Amino acid sequence: MEVLKIATAGSVDDGKSTLIGRLLYDTKSLTSDKLEAIDRVSKKNGLDYLDFSLATDGLVAEREQGITIDVAHIYFSTPKKSYIIADTPGHIEYTRNMVTGASTSQASIILIDARKGVIEQTYRHFFINNLLRVKEVIVAINKMDLVNYSEDVFNNIIKEFDELRSKSDFQDQKLTFIPVSALWGENIAEKSTAMSWYQGQTILEHLEDLKAEDFAEESQARFSVQTVIRPKTEEFHDYRGYAGKINGNSLRVGDEVTVLPSLTTSKIKDIHFFEDTFDEAPAGSSVTISLADDINVARGDMLVKTNEVPKETKVVDAMVCWMDNRPLVPGKKYVLQHNTNGVLAKVDKVESHVDANFGAEENVTSLSLNDIGSVKIKLSKPIYADSYIENRTNGRFILVDTQTNTTAGVGFIK
Numbered sequence: 001m002e003v004l005k006i007a008t009a010g011s012v013d014d015g016k017s018t019l020i021g022r023l024l025y026d027t028k029s030l031t032s033d034k035l036e037a038i039d040r041v042s043k044k045n046g047l048d049y050l051d052f053s054l055a056t057d058g059l060v061a062e063r064e065q066g067i068t069i070d071v072a073h074i075y076f077s078t079p080k081k082s083y084i085i086a087d088t089p090g091h092i093e094y095t096r097n098m099v100t101g102a103s104t105s106q107a108s109i110i111l112i113d114a115r116k117g118v119i120e121q122t123y124r125h126f127f128i129n130n131l132l133r134v135k136e137v138i139v140a141i142n143k144m145d146l147v148n149y150s151e152d153v154f155n156n157i158i159k160e161f162d163e164l165r166s167k168s169d170f171q172d173q174k175l176t177f178i179p180v181s182a183l184w185g186e187n188i189a190e191k192s193t194a195m196s197w198y199q200g201q202t203i204l205e206h207l208e209d210l211k212a213e214d215f216a217e218e219s220q221a222r223f224s225v226q227t228v229i230r231p232k233t234e235e236f237h238d239y240r241g242y243a244g245k246i247n248g249n250s251l252r253v254g255d256e257v258t259v260l261p262s263l264t265t266s267k268i269k270d271i272h273f274f275e276d277t278f279d280e281a282p283a284g285s286s287v288t289i290s291l292a293d294d295i296n297v298a299r300g301d302m303l304v305k306t307n308e309v310p311k312e313t314k315v316v317d318a319m320v321c322w323m324d325n326r327p328l329v330p331g332k333k334y335v336l337q338h339n340t341n342g343v344l345a346k347v348d349k350v351e352s353h354v355d356a357n358f359g360a361e362e363n364v365t366s367l368s369l370n371d372i373g374s375v376k377i378k379l380s381k382p383i384y385a386d387s388y389i390e391n392r393t394n395g396r397f398i399l400v401d402t403q404t405n406t407t408a409g410v411g412f413i414k
Helices: 016-026 032-044 060-065 092-102 120-131 151-165 203-209
Strands: 003-009 072-077 082-087 107-113 136-142 174-179 222-229 241-247 256-260 264-273 276-278 286-291 302-305 311-322 333-338 341-354 360-362 372-385 396-401 407-413
Touching: 003 016, 003 092, 003 120, 016 072, 016 082, 016 107, 016 203, 082 092, 092 120, 092 311, 092 407, 107 120, 120 151, 120 372, 136 151, 136 203, 151 174, 174 203, 311 341, 311 396, 333 372, 333 407, 372 407
Parallel strands: 003 082, 003 107, 107 136, 136 174
Antiparallel strands: 072 082, 222 241, 222 302, 241 286, 256 264, 256 302, 264 276, 264 286, 311 372, 311 407, 333 341, 333 396, 341 360, 341 372, 396 407
16 A cells, blocks of 8 residues: 655644644544543543544643654554654754654645744744655645634735745745644545635545655665675575665666675676565665675665766765754764765864755854754765755765764755
8 A cells, every 4th residue: 555654844833733633533543542532631621622632742741731842653544545644843942853754754734823824933844844855745724713714814824825935946846725624624634614715625635646656756776785685594505685775766687786885886686575576676665686796795885777876975065954962063073874874974164054034144153953054074985975856865864973872963965
C-alpha cells in the first residue's frame, strides 16, 4: 500500500493536535479504549465535547500546557493508502524539532488561526517548508467556527499568504487553501455544510488524491553502503554484497558504476532483497548489490553510475539549522556525517543569519539554538555531494559535536 509522509506546522494553539486527532477519529483509527480515555479526560476538564488533541499529545507537559513540544509520529490508514504524520511543534523554541519532522515529509499542513491570520510563526513555517523543498503544502485555515465561517476572512488570509509566497524562490511548490474547523470536523474528512461557499476538497480528500509519482525526485542514483555482507556459509562462500538504500533514481543489473571515493569501476551483477533477486530497484529501495569485479568497497563508500559522478569538494557551503545550546562559531570542529560517511570538519565562516521573512542578516559571527543561517565548512578530506535541490538525500548532512557526540546541527548543501 502507498505510504504518504506528512508534517504539520502551526503556531501555539492553532489546533494541529486537534486536527490530527479529528483525522484519526473520522478514519476510525482510534481504538475504543483510546476514545474512552479521551471522553473521560475531556469531561474531567469540564468540556462538553471530545478534546481530540489528547489523541496525539503524549508527553505529560504537552497535556498539561496544551501545546506540542516534541515531534510525534502518528500512523493511520484508509482503504486507499497509509499515512505517517509528523506532528511538529509550532513555537519558535522548537524550530529544530520542526526541521527534523519535515525533513523526510512529502507534504505539509500549515495551520493558521482564522482569527489571527498570517503571523510571524507562519512566515517561519513556510520558510522551513521552502528550505526543505516540500512540494505539496496544504494551508488549513482553522477555527472558522470562531469567525462565523466567513468567506471574506478566508479570502483575506489567502491574500496575506500570497504576499508571503511571492518571496519564495521554490516555483515547484503547490499551495492548497482549505477552510476548516478541526474541533467540529468541518472540511476535515467530511464536507462542511456551514461553508457551502467553499467548493474545494476536504483535507482527507486532498491527501487521498496525492500520488507517489508526484514526489519522485528527478535526480541521479546514489547508493551509500551501510554494510558489507559476507555470509559464512558453504553455499555463499565467495559471496560479497553491499547493503544500503538507493536514492535519487533506480539502479539496474548491468549498470556500470563507480565506487567513491576510490573511483574504481565495475558493473552491477545482482540486486538482492532478502531471498529475491531483481533486474532493477527503484529509488527508496533498501537492497543488497553485488558487483562483477572483486574490488574494495567498505561502509561509507558510495556507488553511482559512472556517467553521473557527483562533485568532489573539501569546502561545503550550506544552510544550517542549529540544534545545540552551545552556539556554532568559526573554528569549532565537528564530525560532518554525510550519508554513511563521517568526515572531520571545521566551521570556517558564518556568512549570514536568515530570518523567517526570507531576509538575510550579514556580518554575523555565530548561530544560536534554533537559528538558521548560511555557513561555510572546511573538511579534512573530500566528500562527493550534490546540492540539496538536486538530490535531497545526497545534499544534506548533520554536524556531530566531537566532545558530547550530540547532533548539533543539520545542513542543506547549496
